[in-house]
Amino acid sequence: MFLATPKDQWSSLWTQERPSAQILQRLVVLASESLRALEEQLMDPLSEQDVKMVFRPPLDFYDVLIHLNTNHIPRHLESVDRPVKSVSRGVVKNSSAGNILFPVVDYDPVQLYLRELRDAFNDLALFFYDKHGGEVIAVLWKPVSFQPQPFKVSSMKGRKVTTLNNELVCVPNVEAILEDFEILGEGLIKSVEARTEKWTI
Structure with a gap:
């Protein structure tokens, strides 16, 4: 394009x-x-x-919402709706200079978390985030990835084995994937909200 x-x-x-x-x-x-x-x-x-x-994007279109802890969003003050209160994010106190705060360069845990999500689950979902102070990472499942695949040991990443028409097939293990979202973002995220159940066969 x-x-x-x-x-x-x-x-x-x-x-x-x-x-x-x-x-x-x-x-x-x-x-x-x-x-x-x-x-x-x-x-x-x-x-x-x-x-x-x-x-302000409508969030009803997405399948999963990952709500972030606002204390760890370094660009929170750049959001469309400025927060009522804010904390100093991404700064370190210099003990030798008294109470002077120095910025930490490239301190953006949300972008690091987003990169990990995309690396791990790129074949199953799309991840959307407003890098200017967004409080939610929105997840959209890829419909193709939820079609049952023939059982192969090499294609078991994020999937589970089930039977369909007396055949072993692999389908995404969404419950485990949502748990992985929480484990990867421990301390950074408040909650993971599954809004649809498109993955049920």
Whole structure:
């Protein structure tokens, strides 16, 4: 996907494989709904104006929500809705200089956790997070990964064996995966909320 210019109509040096068709379709829907909501607000100047609403994603679309502990979100003050109270995140006190706080470079435990989730479960799910102070990591199961696969020892990562039509097949072990989400994010996450049960056969 790239922006074509008059001098570069057929290809681009910046062409990327992303976003996927699924995510691109979702972006189109969100953009059209955001435009509609903003146009309604601008056409009615007497109504209450809240342009921030287009930056608050609806969470009912996702299958799992991982709620984060706000004390460990270093960019929490960058969120669309600023928190009422905040703590110093990502700083270390210098004992020799008194009470001077020094920032810790690249201290972002949420991004590290997100990277671990994507590395471990990329074949089963998509993970979405607002890096500017988001309090939730949203998870969307990949429908293809929930189709029963023939039993193979090499494809047992995150899966369990069950029988379907008297044949051994592998299906994702969602309960164990949700438990892994909690174990990987121990201390960083408040809770893991399963919102759908699409994985049941």
